Every structure is written in structure tokens, then in C-alpha cells.
Amino acid sequence: MDVERYMERVEQYTLGTMPPAERAAFEAELATNTELRDTLDLYRLGQEVIEQGVEASLRSKMQGWAAAETAAPPMTVSRVNLRPMWIRLAAAASVVLVLGWFSVQWSSRNYSNEALFAGQYATPEASTFRSGTAMENPLEPGFIALEDKQWKAAEDFFKKFSPDQERYAEAQYYLGHAALQLGHYDLAKDAFQSCIRKNEVKFSEKAQWNLLLTYVAAGETDDADFRQLLDAIRNDQGHSYQREAQALYGKLGSFWRRIAE
Amino acid sequence: MKKPDFTDEQLVAAISAGGQARETALKAIYDDGDLKRMVAAFVRNHQGNATDGQDMFHEGMIVLDRNIREGKFRGEAPVKGYLYSICRFLWMNQLRKQAHTSSVAEVPIAHEPDHLTPEIALMTEERKGVLNRLLKELGERCQQILELWKLSYSMEEIAETLGFSSPDMARKAKYRCHVSLLEIIRNNPHVEQLLSR
Numbered sequence: 001m002d003v004e005r006y007m008e009r010v011e012q013y014t015l016g017t018m019p020p021a022e023r024a025a026f027e028a029e030l031a032t033n034t035e036l037r038d039t040l041d042l043y044r045l046g047q048e049v050i051e052q053g054v055e056a057s058l059r060s061k062m063q064g065w066a067a068a069e070t071a072a073p074p075m076t077v078s079r080v081n082l083r084p085m086w087i088r089l090a091a092a093a094s095v096v097l098v099l100g101w102f103s104v105q106w107s108s109r110n111y112s113n114e115a116l117f118a119g120q121y122a123t124p125e126a127s128t129f130r131s132g133t134a135m136e137n138p139l140e141p142g143f144i145a146l147e148d149k150q151w152k153a154a155e156d157f158f159k160k161f162s163p164d165q166e167r168y169a170e171a172q173y174y175l176g177h178a179a180l181q182l183g184h185y186d187l188a189k190d191a192f193q194s195c196i197r198k199n200e201v202k203f204s205e206k207a208q209w210n211l212l213l214t215y216v217a218a219g220e221t222d223d224a225d226f227r228q229l230l231d232a233i234r235n236d237q238g239h240s241y242q243r244e245a246q247a248l249y250g251k252l253g254s255f256w257r258r259i260a261e
Numbered sequence: 262m263k264k265p266d267f268t269d270e271q272l273v274a275a276i277s278a279g280g281q282a283r284e285t286a287l288k289a290i291y292d293d294g295d296l297k298r299m300v301a302a303f304v305r306n307h308q309g310n311a312t313d314g315q316d317m318f319h320e321g322m323i324v325l326d327r328n329i330r331e332g333k334f335r336g337e338a339p340v341k342g343y344l345y346s347i348c349r350f351l352w353m354n355q356l357r358k359q360a361h362t363s364s365v366a367e368v369p370i371a372h373e374p375d376h377l378t379p380e381i382a383l384m385t386e387e388r389k390g391v392l393n394r395l396l397k398e399l400g401e402r403c404q405q406i407l408e409l410w411k412l413s414y415s416m417e418e419i420a421e422t423l424g425f426s427s428p429d430m431a432r433k434a435k436y437r438c439h440v441s442l443l444e445i446i447r448n449n450p451h452v453e454q455l456l457s458r
Contacts, residue, residue: 003447007440039443046446049396049399050410051411053404201400206401
């Protein structure tokens with residue numbers, strides 16, 4: 001079946017942009033042309049697949065909104081309405097102190113290593129690694145452990161994979177996540193690096209980004225390797241995490257970050 | 262800065278239009294603290310905790326967004342009332358599923374007035390898993406392009422957001438990604454199973 005041959009017409013038909021006369025002809029052809037019908041079925045399934053991505057993005061966005069809500073500081077300042085100058089000055093000084101205190105609290109809540117990590121890190125969602133053929137999947141026990149948040153069991157499982165095994169890169173990627181959750185930062189770094197070295201398109205960029213976040217969680221943002229990787233990602237226009245890396249870079253160099261430190 | 266106030270018609274129009282307007286409208290709904298508290302209270306009163314409440318609110322938002330974009334929300338109830346009904350439905354459904362697999366007491370079906378009954382297509386976890394795997398095979402860049410396209414972002418906006426040199430380059434990339442996706446689906450051994458449901 002040549003998908004490209006029918007792609008344009010199928011898209012017009014599905015999106016409702018096909019002129020009525022052509023639409024009628026298209027529907028008549030559907031009755032006799034198996035390839036056209038198959039392409040239409042594929043296209044519809046493709047729309048469902050894309051919708052899964054749209055949902056995942058919105059879910060992730062809402063998690064960010066929820067995190068921002070939790071982190072937002074109460075910025076209320078009491079009114080000063082006292083006549084003598086020294087009282088006004090004292091009140092002003094108090095306000096400055098209160099604001100200063102809030103600033104320190106706010107910056108440490110939003111710009112500390114913990115906050116930067118929590119704001120950027122996403123646990124791999126179960127739905128992204130489970131499949132209909134789960135029982136045939138060699139990584140399945142590890143996935144079940146991850147899904148149940150049994151990080152130690154997941155770490156132990158994925159650690160057993162050797163480089164010559166099939167799906168080693170994927171196992172290393174998930175090992176990195178399990179170790180990261182357990183605070184085993186050195187192991188997490190090793191695992192993400194092993195995954196990166198395998199250079200598999202599906203995992204390489206994600207592993208690079210999570211390696212960066214591991215450094216953040218470990219409080220090693222001054223490490224030369226971290227800086228080098230951060231620069232490489234934020235300057236790579238084609239990298240899937242370029243925008244995230246730029247935002248992280250901006251936060252690491254910000255005034256608030258210095259206060260948080 | 263004061264947040265924009267939207268009427269229900271404006272919310273629906275913005276979400277249907279897609280692009281940045283959709284995101285602004287969704288954020289406006291999301292920021293309704295009373296609604297979130299209502300959902301959280303409902304979940305808490307039905308064997309859930311605060312995290313469950315937030316999860317249900319998020320899942321409800323996802324269904325609301327999709328139903329509006331697909332024209333399934335017909336404006337017969339206020340948007341926020343409709344969202345609340347969705348969240349209730351999803352939570353009760355989850356409890357019912359748990360009741361079948363554990364010792365949790367059987368959960369009665371919540372009765373809603375007809376006009377508030379949300380149209381919710383519940384997908385099996387298995388199907389969702391296969392669809393997600395297909396998506397992951399596509400690669401992050403193509404996923405981003407196709408998601409923006411699905412959300413009615415213009416080629417100009419896609420080019421700007423994803424750093425293409427021109428809308429035409431974005432259009433070509435979208436075409437390539439779309440064809441790749443269909444090829445990935447076609448070559449997947451489980452597609453017959455998906456198509457037959």
C-alpha cells in the first residue's frame with residue numbers, strides 16, 4: 001500500500017475540507033478501492049495516536065501549573081498607617097525585612113536544586129512503556145515495578161541487563177529513572193550515559209535531558225560535564241529538550257538562584 | 262495582572278480554535294480554585310485522597326479539552342459544571358474498576374441529570390499502551406510537530422515554535438512526520454487488532 005498516494009485526499013476528507021462533489025466521489029471510491037479504505041483507517045488511527053501525545057502534553061502542562069500553584073508565595077504586605085516618622089521608618093524596615101524573608105523563601109522554593117529538579121523532572125508514565133504484548137516483553141517486570149513505584153525492585157531488575165542484550169539502551173534509560181528516584185545519583189548518571197552511548201534515537205535525547213536533571217538533583221550544577229552537556233543541548237536547535245535546557249540555563253544564572261544558594 | 266474573564270462561549274471558541282488561545286482558556290478553567298476544591302471534596306468523600314482529587318481534575322480537564330475540540334460538548338450545561346460531571350464520572354468509574362479487582366465495596370453508579378452526562382470515550386489501558394508506543398516510535402520532534410498541527414497551530418506558528426526557517430519547511434516536516442507515523446502504524450503487528458475494535 002502506498003500511503004503517500006492517498007494521503008492528501010484522505011486528509012482533506014477526514015478534516016472536512018474536501019469539496020462536496022469530490023467527497024461524494026471519494027465515498028464511492030471507498031466502496032471499491034481497498035488501498036484507499038486501508039489508508040483512511042490508518043489515518044484515523046494516526047489521529048488517535050497524535051491525540052495521545054496531545055493529552056500527555058496537557059497532562060504535563062497541568063502538572064507544571066499545579067507545581068507553580070504550590071510554590072506561589074503569599075505576597076501580602078500589611079498597611080502602614082502610623083504618623084510619627086520613626087514609626088513609619090520602622091514599619092518600612094519591617095516591610096523590607098518581611099519582603100526580604102519572603103524573597104529568600106520564594107527563591108529557595110523555586111530556584112533551589114530541589115525546586116529546579118521537581119519543576120523539570122517527569123517520571124516516565126506507565127502508559128508510555130506498557131504495551132498490549134506486555135507479557136512477551138523482556139522489560140515487563142521492570143516496567144511493572146516502575147508503575148508500582150517500586151524503585152528498588154526496578155533498579156535491581158534493570159541493572160541485570162548486559163550491553164549485549166537486546167533493548168539494553170532502553171533498560172539503561174529506565175534504570176537511570178529508578179536510581180534517580182532512589183537518590184542513587186552516580187548510578188543514575190552511569191545508566192543515562194550508557195543509554196546515550198548506545199545512540200538510539202528513541203532514548204538518546206531523553207537520556208541526555210535526564211542526565212542533566214540528575215546533576216541538578218545531586219546538587220552538582222557546577223560540574224564541568226554538566227555545564228558542557230547543558231550548553232550542548234541548549235545550543236542544539238534540533239534537540240527535543242532545547243527549550244527546557246535554555247530555561248534551566250536561565251534559571252541557573254538568575255538573581256533568584258543566587259539568593260537561593 | 263488581572264486574569265481575563267471568559268464567558269462559556271469564549272472558552273469553547275478558544276479551545277476549539279486551538280493554538281495559544283486554547284492554552285489560555287484551559288489555564289483560565291484550571292485556575293478556578295472553587296472547582297478544584299469541589300472535585301477534591303467529592304473524591305475525598307468517596308474513598309480518595311488529595312492526590313486522587315488532583316489527578317481526577319487533570320484527567321477531567323483532558324476529557325473536557327478533547328470533547329470541546331471534537332464538538333462533543335454541545336453547550337447544554339455550563340463548562341465548569343460539565344467538567345465537574347466528567348471528574349465525578351471518571352472517579353466513580355475508577356472506583357468501580359477497583360471494586361472489581363479488590364475488596365473495595367461495590368460502588369453505586371452516580372446518577373446525573375441527562376444534560377450533565379458527559380460523553381466520555383473510555384479507552385482500554387491496553388489500547389492506550391499500544392497507541393503510546395506507536396507515538397514514542399515516532400520521535401520527539403515529529404511528535405511535537407504533529408501535536409501542534411493537531412491543535413490547529415498555523416504553519417507560521419509551528420515554524421516559530423520549533424525553529425524552522427520558514428512555514429514551508431514546517432509544512433514539509435509535518436508531511437514527512439505524518440507519513441512516517443502512518444508507516445510506523447502500518448508496520449506494527451498489533452494494528453489489525455486496533456483497527457478491528
